[in-house]
Amino acid sequence: MVPTIETARLRLRPWLASDRAPFAELNADPETMELMPTLLSAEESDAFADRIEAGLADRGWGLWAVEVRGEADFIGFTGLNPADFDAHFTPCVEIGWRLARPAWGHGYATEAATAVLAMAFDEIGLDEVVSFTSVGNARSRRVMEKIGLNHDPADDFDHPRLEVGHRLRRHVLYRGSALP
16 A cells, blocks of 8 residues: 655645646646656656556555645655666665646755655665756755755766766766664
8 A cells, every 4th residue: 555645735645547637747848857858748658657656556655646735636746766777876766756847946845855755764664765866957956955865976977878968967866864
């Protein structure tokens, strides 16, 4: 069973069929996806949602749908996902988020990620969680810092799924560990 996570303003929950259309809209928005390798078609977005739902069902944790209680039924996702590529820090579990543009600037990513990080360490029992993004993604880097993840420039890497010369290839890595 997939738990629901409640914060002061948010509900992180399993995905609903009604999340698919706003998720496709989010994934097709050029500004939201500016620092992602590509926009997603509706079919690609649905396939991504299928993978997210399967991960939640298989593990009992993953990328939760996020809603603002009493205000918005779906603003994006926040959660945990095993990294599925080879790098000096894998295997690992990544914490990540993607929120629709109208949800930016309200502290929702930080609030949701803080709750997910607590669950990762306190309930799931992970020893470490990482987060990574392209070097120029200042918004996500601020969230990583606000939730207490640490950056060591020696950990930065070229993402193996992006070709040499791609504008987003260079990535920063942030790490967080469970308290002893």
